[in-house]
Amino acid sequence: MEVTFYVAAAVAIISTGLMLRDLNVVHALLYLIVSLLAVAVVFYVIGAPFVAALEVIIYAGAIVVLFVFVVMMLNLGEHAMTQEKGWLTPGIWIGPSLLAGVLLCEVAYLVVRGGGAHLEAGMVTPKQVGIVLFGPYLIGVELASMLLLAGLVGAYHLGVRTTQKMDIQHARDPYERRAAFSGDPLLAGSDRPSRTP
Amino acid sequence: MSLEVMLNAAGLAFVVAGARWQQADGQIVFLLILAMAASEVAIGLALVLQLYHEFKSLDADALSEMRGAA
Numbered sequence: 001m002e003v004t005f006y007v008a009a010a011v012a013i014i015s016t017g018l019m020l021r022d023l024n025v026v027h028a029l030l031y032l033i034v035s036l037l038a039v040a041v042v043f044y045v046i047g048a049p050f051v052a053a054l055e056v057i058i059y060a061g062a063i064v065v066l067f068v069f070v071v072m073m074l075n076l077g078e079h080a081m082t083q084e085k086g087w088l089t090p091g092i093w094i095g096p097s098l099l100a101g102v103l104l105c106e107v108a109y110l111v112v113r114g115g116g117a118h119l120e121a122g123m124v125t126p127k128q129v130g131i132v133l134f135g136p137y138l139i140g141v142e143l144a145s146m147l148l149l150a151g152l153v154g155a156y157h158l159g160v161r162t163t164q165k166m167d168i169q170h171a172r173d174p175y176e177r178r179a180a181f182s183g184d185p186l187l188a189g190s191d192r193p194s195r196t197p
Numbered sequence: 198m199s200l201e202v203m204l205n206a207a208g209l210a211f212v213v214a215g216a217r218w219q220q221a222d223g224q225i226v227f228l229l230i231l232a233m234a235a236s237e238v239a240i241g242l243a244l245v246l247q248l249y250h251e252f253k254s255l256d257a258d259a260l261s262e263m264r265g266a267a
Binding site: 032035036039048050051054058059062063066067070073074129132133137140143144147148150151152154155158159 | 223227229233238
């Protein structure tokens with residue numbers, strides 16, 4: 001049973017090392033995904049299935065996708081197409097898919113083997129986590145929600161300036177010029193020029 | 198990304214400690230770390246986008262001034 005733990009931990013360490021060593025951002029992101037999945041398997045073997053699911057969903061599903069979006073958005077130049085083609089050559093899939101295949105075999109082994117897929121220390125069920133989370137740690141939950149709200153507002157504040165610049169460019173377009181407000185809200189905008197040029 | 202790896206390592210340590218002593222507290226702390234990492238990544242990537250729009254480059258040496266552009 002401990003073999004699965006050691007294999008998953010080894011995969012996590014190897015993929016993290018390869019991620020740190022890689023100079024190409026997209027290749028490093030692939031290794032980062034494999035590393036997060038390996039850590040999720042470690043969580044499952046240790047006896048924390050709830051956290052394992054969260055690791056896959058939030059880390060590998062949301063945060064890494066955010067990274068990929070930004071990396072792809074930052075290369076909107078003319079040579080971006082050839083550059084991205086260079087990133088996605090078939091050869092780069094070999095390393096991450098090999099490590100991910102090891103993880104897949106391990107998860108399949110755990111599923112086939114059935115219950116008792118945990119170390120002797122026993123598992124902490126999601127029910128226990130929920131009871132403790134909304135019991136003594138309720139203030140922590142509230143603080144986390146305020147932190148997420150602050151993150152939302154901050155990210156919006158930082159991202160809104162670029163869209164405002166785009167709006168200004170948009171308003172300079174003669175066909176999109178806003179009609180003067182004549183004081184009558186019913187007729188406001190009725191003298192606007194047609195959108196079609 | 199390295200920051201993500203470090204946060205993940207800290208969370209792993211918490212969960213392992215929670216599993217060792219049969220407490221759910223480790224997983225609670227991991228949830229809090231997860232929320233913090235999510236908001237931090239959102240703000241950091243928004244900052245990176247803003248800097249790229251401002252300087253047309255991601256060279257950290259170009260960001261040597263703190264005076265606002267506005």
